[in-house]
Amino acid sequence: MLEIGAATLVEQLELSATNQLQALFEAALQAADECICTAAPEWLGHCKLMMDTGDQVCYVSRTEANGHNSWRNAPKPLVAATKAEITIYIAVYGIDDRHAQLAAQAAQTMLKQLM
């Protein structure tokens, strides 16, 4: 039966003013996408990444294998080192519980890229 395999992670990050946030987040999404593709090369679903610094909330996501990054509120450059809360959400359509494991793996992969 069709199901959604989902995984979420919330982490605090220390970001320095020199961080290229947009490139960092896009690389993290790319890593998650590649991770899912190893087991589900034509996956459909939603990989989302939200950053909240208190001053700004940014949200970027992709919705299919080898997908493109789509931004709502792209990040503005940081003026100083900042703490940010990062929320990672991965959900993939599948027909077995393998997809929940895959989503969890992809979430970890994404986090590693961000740390």
Add this chain to the structure above:
Amino acid sequence: MRAAVLTGFLGTGKTTLLLAVANALADRGEYVAIIENERGSVGIDGRYLQSQGMTVRELRAGCVCCDLALPLQITVQRLSEHYEPDWLLLEASGIAKPELLKASLQHPMISQINWRFIALVDPVRFGKMWHDSYGLGDLLRGQINIADVIVLPKSDLVEPSVLEHVAAEIRSLRPDVPVIPFTADDPAATTLMLRAFSEPLR
């Protein structure tokens, strides 16, 4: 109170459309309450909408069409009694079973509410879903079957011919419902959406 439920696959654009419509309604002085059904232990949509100033209730530990049907009904009842919003907007999860969702929203406990069913169909991934054999195609057709209005979001990302093709496939199933393209950040498209959400049901 007016009420609308947005259905559509994971990543189709439900939250984006919901926020655009909610902002436009708020600009008209109308009070909007939102219910989010995002699967998983932590949600992004609810937090994102709250960060944009919205009143949101989240239901996460399942799907509002089945295991969360009762919590949904209680949430709807409480929101409508305690907040008296002009509008209640519900974002269904990407796996909600359309017929069950409809039944859950017609439960006697909340049967005074006349829900408008807005089905979002992603024109970018349509080809991968429509002909899919492991359940996505059936789910998509189910969403279309219960819809009062069908929206094609992300219309900025596809050629007009693709939009036409998707609309034609949908009309072959439901010639009786409007099919309306939508692009985020396009005020004219949001105005069309407001009309689609507000016009009396036929």
